[in-house]
Amino acid sequence: MKRTLVTLAGSLGLVLAMSGCVPLDAPAPTPSVAPGLPAASTSTSVTAAIPDLDPYSTAGLEDRIDAMSKLSSARMLRAGKHPIGNAVPGTEKILIADTVSGEHYAAFPETIEGDSLSVSVLCQTRSRFSFEVYDKELGRQVGSGLGECWPQGIFQAILGNTGRSKPSYIRIAADDEVPLEFSVVAFESIDRPPN
Numbered sequence: 001m002k003r004t005l006v007t008l009a010g011s012l013g014l015v016l017a018m019s020g021c022v023p024l025d026a027p028a029p030t031p032s033v034a035p036g037l038p039a040a041s042t043s044t045s046v047t048a049a050i051p052d053l054d055p056y057s058t059a060g061l062e063d064r065i066d067a068m069s070k071l072s073s074a075r076m077l078r079a080g081k082h083p084i085g086n087a088v089p090g091t092e093k094i095l096i097a098d099t100v101s102g103e104h105y106a107a108f109p110e111t112i113e114g115d116s117l118s119v120s121v122l123c124q125t126r127s128r129f130s131f132e133v134y135d136k137e138l139g140r141q142v143g144s145g146l147g148e149c150w151p152q153g154i155f156q157a158i159l160g161n162t163g164r165s166k167p168s169y170i171r172i173a174a175d176d177e178v179p180l181e182f183s184v185v186a187f188e189s190i191d192r193p194p195n
Contacts, residue, residue, distance in 0.1 A: 053107035053169055056096050065097045071154050072097070073120040074183040084118045086158065087187035096170070096184040103173040106184075114186035117159045117167060123149035127178040133159060136168035143167070149180060160189065
């Protein structure tokens, strides 16, 4: 018993000696950035340089959908399934379905029917990716997502359209230029608030 108390007291003394005191009003140290890596932006601005893009071409869309995984939202929709849980069945419209590598931009049609967008991503090898949706008229980002994608499962993000913005284009990229399949689907949400 005495041995346990002596050991406990000694351990407590060692912890207190090693912990040191730090003044509470001292400024926090500035984090360092590894050489060659950009510092994280602390800006809250979501404005963007708007690229000049032609609307995404639907020529060859059926062939691009055929080349996609059976798990893709575009293939499921074309097969009569409804992979978007909160979509009113029958309101889904495929805006974009493509396989790309590296950073890719695609412009939406001038008119988008529906009050929401679904962005679905599937990568040919496990990778991190990100996407942003921009409103060209407002000149700012109106939605985004990031995460991991892989061949056996699909990442899906839902972007609601409040009517205050008009999604104009999407920028999407996977790390290390990993090929990825993505589809953007417009739809009416069953969760749409009453007017």
